[in-house]
Each structure stands twice: as structure tokens, then as C-alpha cells.
Amino acid sequence: MISNNLIQKSYYNWWKNINKTILLLIVILFGLGLFFSLVSTSLIASDKLDTNSYYFFIKHFIFIVIGVFFIIYFSSLNHNDLIKVSNFLFLIFLFFLILVPFFGIEVKGSRRWIDISLLPRFQPIELLKPFLVIIIANVLSYENNKNIYYKYFLSFLVILPVILLLVTQPDIGQSLLTFLVWLSMIFISGINLIIFIIFFGLVIFSLIFLIYMFPEKFGYILIRLKSFFDPSSGTNYQSEKASEAIINGGFFGKGIGEGTLKNRVPEAHTDYIVSVISEEFGIIIVIAIILIFIFLTFQVIKKIALE
DSSP: OHHHHHHHHHHHHHHHHSOHHHHHHHHHHHHHHHHHHHHHSHHHHHHTSOSOTTHHHHHHHHHHHHHHHHHHHHHTSOHHHHHHHHHHHHHHHHHHHHHHHHHOEEETTEEEEBOOTTSOOBOHHHHHHHHHHHHHHHHHTOTTOOOHHHHHHHHHHHHHHHHHHHHTTTOHHHHHHHHHHHHHHHHHTTOOHHHHHHHHHHHHHHHHHHHHHOHHHHHHHHHHHHHHHOGGGSOOHHHHHHHHHHHHHTTTOSOTTOOOGGGTOTTTTTTTHHHHHHHHHOHHHHHHHHHHHHHHHHHHHHHHHHO
């Protein structure tokens, strides 16, 4: 009886404190994701992967249920409990990230995924990133130490092993994203602009060093940069087809199931899903999704500012 009362009280406090607008936007995004998983990827699952046509929809639905559970759980934690849980989960997923070079699944020359029996295949960095942000924020806001530059140093020590592990996969995109998130957080904390520029310069220098010293492993970065600045180089087939799909879809799209991009590129259900949606439903839907994300970001920043 006491347990039920505690659960009811905890749920009541969670519902009372949560921003209903943010919750509604999250539900809308979940719903749109499920809808597009059903109507835009069913043919990919049945034709290319030779599996149930509802494979991606069912998989997406399962992960949404899991995601909703964790949203409710983490949003109901107080500050101290959130830090404790984040520290614990950060160490767990960092351990999995360490295992990637040894036991990870190699896909197109990179080891980024862990495949353990009884668990779905997952990319450790994706699960680690939210807790990494919480830990960095906690370090930067630690009140017992007033030396802000010491805090910068400690926060850098937190992200350093993560970046080194990502570079060995190699996953330069996630490495840059991790570093830029850290850079953004220390910029917001009020870092000296000159030091900030020095940090940013070190990133560029490190990237150039990796490309030219280890071209067999990181040369693909230079190829992608060249194809971005020179589309006629002939090395960006998938991007060209994705652009064509968006153009062919026009403003209102060609209709459900009428798109052809998903049959022409191998990653249509992952990297190019936005192009598939645009071709079938039109650029108006993509604009609407972008606006939802912008409004969600605004609401989150507004809530943080008020607190």
C-alpha cells in the first residue's frame, strides 16, 4: 500500500513539474517517426532485407516504448539522483565503447557497433552522449571549486578518452560532434574568446594531421570534403540521388509508396530517410518537422532560463 502511494505521489510530482508543451512535441515527433517507419520503409524491409514488411515499424515502436519509459524515469529524478545515475551509466557505456575495437561489428571499414546476445545491436556512443553532457555540465557548475580554468581542464579529461576511442574506430564525425558539444558548453560558461579560438584551431590542426598522416584510415574525410565543394567530382552518388528525390517530390510529394529513392541507394532507411520522406510527402512535411524541432529547442531553452 505504501509502495503504491509512493508511486502515485512520484507520478503526480512528475506530471505537475513537466512542461506539457515539450511533452506534446515529443509525442508528435514519436508519432511522425512511427508513421514514416510504416509507410516509407516497409518496401525496403521486404525487398532489400528479405524480412517482414513491418520490421522497421515494429522495431521503431519497441524503441519508442523503451524511450518513453526512460523519459519518465529521468525526468522524475532530482538533481543529486540524476548525477549519480548519469555517472554510473556513463561508466557502463564507456566500458562498452572500450570493447568496440575488440568485439565490435565491422561495417564498411569501421567498428562502431556492439552485438551482444539478448540485446539489440547498438552503438555505445549514442547511449553515452546524453550522460556525457550531464557530467560536463556538472563539472563546469561545481560550486566548491571557483577556478573556471581548472573546471575546463577536468571537463576536457572527461571527453578525452571518449574522443580517442572514437578516433580508433574510426568515427571522426562523432569525435568532432563530441568535441564541439564540449566547446559549446565551455563557450556558454564564459570562456575567454582567445582561448576558445585556440581550442577550435587545435581541432582543425588535429583533423588535418590525421588525414595526411594516416590517409588509408582517414582519407575518406578528404574525399567527402572534395565532393561537398565539387559535386561534379563523381564521388557523391548517394547525395546526388537524394537531392534528385527532394526535387522530384516538389512541395507536396509524389504520394505514399511512389518514391524511387529507396530503391536506388543502400542507406535510404537510415542516412537518407529525410529524402525518402520529402520525395513521397513533399518538402512541406520536412519543413514542418524542422519547425517542430526548432520550437522544441526553444521550449527547452525557455524552461532552462526560467529555472
